Amino acid sequence: MYYKGTYQECKAYDQKVTKAKNYKGVTKNWANPVEIKSSWYIFKHEDYEAEMELVEELPQVDIEEI
């Protein structure tokens, strides 16, 4: 599951989860915003909610683009 929002909203969600989890070691943060087709997405943590649109998967990218 992913949240869809602005870059700032996605980044704020990462910072919220990261602060709550207080990672140590190599691990530094929860997830990074991903831009696909001019929209921003971030992977949802099962324990943390946000006021953003929830989507099942990221949009498909045409394989031929790769």
Next chain:
Amino acid sequence: MIRSSGAVLGGSGIIPVSGASFTGLLDDYPNAAAAYSVRRLSSTYSGALIRVREDVGDTEQDIGFDANGDLDVTALENFVTDNGNNPTANGFVTTWYDQSGNSKDFIQATTANQPQVVSSGSVELAGTKLSILGLGTSLMTVPSSTAYFKFLHDGTVSFNSNVIETSGDETQLEFIWLTNNSSSTNSGADLSQNASELRQFTRNGVSSAQRNENKWAATSNSYELVSLRFDADNATAADRVIANVNGGGDLASNTRTFAASTADSTADLHLFNYFVPSNNFGFQGKYQELIFWDSDQSSNRAGIETNQNTYYSIYA
């Protein structure tokens, strides 16, 4: 936990190196450019094999090898489950250490993109050996590797060996990815799987389509040893990218042949995904071993494959 100069100080699962009788694959076939495995590969390597995060308290620990050179599964399970106190805990790989001595470790600092090695208290397996599972969103990166892995596409004859369990997913899945998206100015190399094919390519940076490309039939959820030879400026077009699967003969059915590129790729080396960790392209299979040589290993291929098959029991 402190890891320094190939030695790991403290922590469980890491043993002192006796150096007595151990002979690893890299002792017989040396000078790898980078080498990653769930077993010890060299008698001179004394560091950890992987670094793992457990998902209850999010602590991390290096995991080394046991007296046989196998990844220390007991230490791994004890760490992840807190000696059985958290029996359903999961473990994720933050670092897959390079055993070549070149310090090209795969790392992932973002939890949502770390591959999994322990699920509900039990280690992931491929065959009978521990494996690292791609979750679709997984992505591991060798940072600052842009110029280092140029040998994959610049015409250098190079060789890499992959012990994998292919995915059952039917989308395009990226195992190794050394290129930005479809930028026409980006050179790169790739190993991937879709519903029916495995594919390797080197791209020359002129356009997305300008690449040396080889495709062969893939089987879902198949345990395989895939050896790849990259020679992007070979005068014989069909020999520019060659694959050998499970010790078989050359698969050189190149579908596209273009020139090599000596320009740097603008992306670091990725494993389990392409340039961003998208679950549309993330490999949902398993890795156990990945070794790169920046030299031709054709004459050693049979020996390398025998070593790997003897250890992993991949094919009859």
